[in-house]
Every structure is written in structure tokens, then in C-alpha cells.
Amino acid sequence: MNKPTTQIQALRAMTMEQRWGVAQSLYATAREWKACALRALHPDWPDEDIREAVRRSFLHAGR
Numbered sequence: 001m002n003k004p005t006t007q008i009q010a011l012r013a014m015t016m017e018q019r020w021g022v023a024q025s026l027y028a029t030a031r032e033w034k035a036c037a038l039r040a041l042h043p044d045w046p047d048e049d050i051r052e053a054v055r056r057s058f059l060h061a062g063r
Helices: 006-013 016-041 047-059
Strands: none
């Protein structure tokens, strides 16, 4: 059997609260990157349209 990677070992050593914090941080980063990509594609869109497009994108992710 394969030896767990350092990253997996680190995650296993975390408390549930710490893992939840990591998950929240990753989610926030993904939303920021999506907003940046949309701004690059649509530089004329106001911030509210960008926020709405990000919201819709994540609302329907995985469907």
C-alpha cells in the first residue's frame, strides 16, 4: 500500500475545526479566482454583475 503524502498526513493531524477553516479558505479563493476571470472576460461589467455571475456559477456547480 502507498504511504500517505505529507499533505494527507497534515490534514489527518488537523481538528475538524481546522479542516473546516481550510475548506472555507479554499472556497473563498475559488470564488475570488472566478471573479477575476469574469472581470478579464467582461471588463465592462459592474461589480454587482460580477458578484451575481459568481453566485450563479457556484450555485449551479456540479449540476
